[in-house]
Structure formats: structure tokens, C-alpha cells
Amino acid sequence: MALDTDRLAELVAQKYQLLQSVQELVLRQGELIHKGEMTALLEVLGVKQRLLEEIQAVEQQLAPFRQQAPQSRRWRNELLRQQTAALVERCQQLLAEILQQEKHCETQLLRRREQIVGEMRNLCTSGQMLLAYQAAEPAPQSELDLVSEQ
Secondary structure (H helix, E strand, O other), rough: OOOHHHHHHHHHHHHHHHHHHHHHHHHHHHHHHHHHHHHOOOOOOOHOOOOOOOHHHHHHHHHHHEEEHHHOOOOOOOOHHHHHHHHHHHHHHHHHHHHHHHHHHHHHHHHHHHHHHHHHHHHHHHHHHHHHHHHHHHOOOOOOOOOOOO
């Protein structure tokens, strides 16, 4: 006979695996931001979004367990209880690491954006300067002087 705690252990393990996958994608995301590979970054963000939706679904399945008193749960054995508790703790640590990495990625992306804005300003300024020089230069004379003074 399956116990509710067996399901709890499965859900916690599933959440942990999903968080590991998200962490890998966040690391990849940072690399892509650093390299300026925005097309690949968008693909990674799409995959990450799907994983976050899966985590949300797991969290909904875990919700009823949060309303239970942990000491009232009946576990198949003490080892499974300890393993699940350790995995819950690791999930919390992993989530904190992911959030820290996300914040770093956001900072990198903002720097990259400011760099691009600066480059665009320089291009606009260069273009304006070129137009100003062209307007200031007298047009070359293409007239032929046919008057000869001999």
C-alpha cells in the first residue's frame, strides 16, 4: 500500500531535478549574455520558462502537504523521511543559488544594454558629424575654364 509520504518524496525529488535543470539553463544564460548571443539566449529562456511552469505544477501538488503537521506523517521508513528532508533543504539552497545567478544575469544584461546604447549614440554622433562635414565642404567645381588668355 502506497503512503502519502511516498508521493511527497516523489514530488520533492521531481522538484529537485527540475531545479537542477533550471540552474544549468541559468548558467548557460549567463554565458550567452556575456557573448552577446541574443538569439540563443531567447531559446534558453523559452526552455527555462517551460521548466518553471513544470515546477509550478509540482508546487501545486505539494500544497496539500504544507497544510499537514510534519510529525503526523507516516513514512515507509526513517531513511526515506531523512532523505526527503535533506532534499527539501537542498531544493531551498538550489533555489537561492538560482535567484542569485538570475540577479547576476540581469545585471550583465543591463550592462550589455547600456553598452549597446552607447555604441548607438556614437554611431548617431558619427553620422551627424559626417553630414556636417559634407554640408560644410564646398562642392567640387566641375566647370571647365574655356577662357584662355594668350
